Amino acid sequence: MAKEKKTVTKIDPRKELSPYLNHISDRQKKKSKKPKLSTSLSKLRYERRKSLSINLGIILGVSFIAILCLGYYVSPLANISVVQVLGAEDLPSKQLVQNSGINASDKVVTYTSHKQKLTKRLSGKYPEIKQISVSVKNLNQLVLNVKEYEAIGFIKDGDRYRKILSNGKIGSQSLAWSEINQDKPIFIGYSHKVSLKDDLKLFNSFPDEFRNQVKLLSASTKRRTQIILVMKDGNVIIGNIDTLGNKIQYYDIIKKKAGKNSLIDFEIGAFSRPLNSHEKKAFGIS
Incomplete structure (x- = not known):
């Protein structure tokens, strides 16, 4: 009786091992991609130093500006040296400054933030004044920019004239015929x-x-x-x-x-x- 011939199945070892080999390869790649602990710490230290430097720079900058401002305020440069009046064509500038209460020993910054107080004080003496804005020139020169009410006409006052203002009030200044707007x-x-x-x-x-x-x-x-x-x-x-x-x-x-x-x-x-x-x-x- 003849022996039966056994069928031999060929197995490709690479094919059988490929899932295992691929799994090992992926793990190695992941391991290679994972950052080292020392690298992360170095980066963290760098970011902290950078942030500290920025914060320190801001503090030093603000402190420097504050010192400059304080030095300016306590120095004679902050005292008012000149007061200039703009916009008040018919108002006596010298008298206006005297009535404003501004003194040469006063600080410039005192009046830059009190324009409403100045307006109220001066408009009580000069009905022509509608508003006063304050600006500074050359560190210690105060400039008063006067905005007046419009003159809608003039009322005869003896041989002279006074403005009739758009707010219904009469101007403080007595003007000659040559000084008024004769179109009004x-x-x-x-x-x-x-x-x-x-x-x-x-x-x-x-x-x-x-x-x-x-x-x-x-x-x-x-x-x-x-x-x-x-x-x-x-x-x-x-x-x-x-x-x-x-x-x-x-x-x-x-x-x-x-x-x-x-x-x-x-x-x-x-x-x-x-x-x-x-x-x-x-x-x-x-």
Whole structure:
């Protein structure tokens, strides 16, 4: 009886061992990638030294600046040497500085942070002042930048004039005719504040275009409620302060029909007539 031939299966040892070999290879790679403890400590020490250096630099820088500021404050350089006034064209600068309470021995920084206090103190003496801002020039020169209320007109005060300010107050300075803005209207004949207050309220209610045409407002009238306006075009308007604001819109229409140098009466209804020679002289119309 013949023996059966056994089948021999060939095994590739590399194939059988490859999972094991790959596993070992991966472990070795991971081990090689894992940072060494000494390297991590060195990096940590470097970061700490860097952070310490930065913090130390900041502390030294702030301390240096603080020492400089303190040295400046206690030195004579911090004392006010000059006070300069800008923006107050009609206000006496020397008197303004005296009334401000600023002294040569005062520190500059004292006033840079007290502009509201300065404004309040000086506006009480000078109604023209709206606001004061303070700046420093050349370490110890104080500059007062004065912002004034706008002048909407001028009130006659004897032979001189004072500003009528946009806040309704009268300016402190008495000005000559050559010193005023002659494009602004002149208010004459006002001896009582109440009268000026009412007429000023009426004037401010007029449209801008009409206000720019007014040359003069007069309270020298027969009745307290009456007002006279002399216009730049040579016409004269008479009206009642309670009703003129509503009627003024018809001025341009009436003046076209009336012509130049006419008296336009808005008190009761509306009518016009030419000015006589006496009226022209009285109102300064040539």
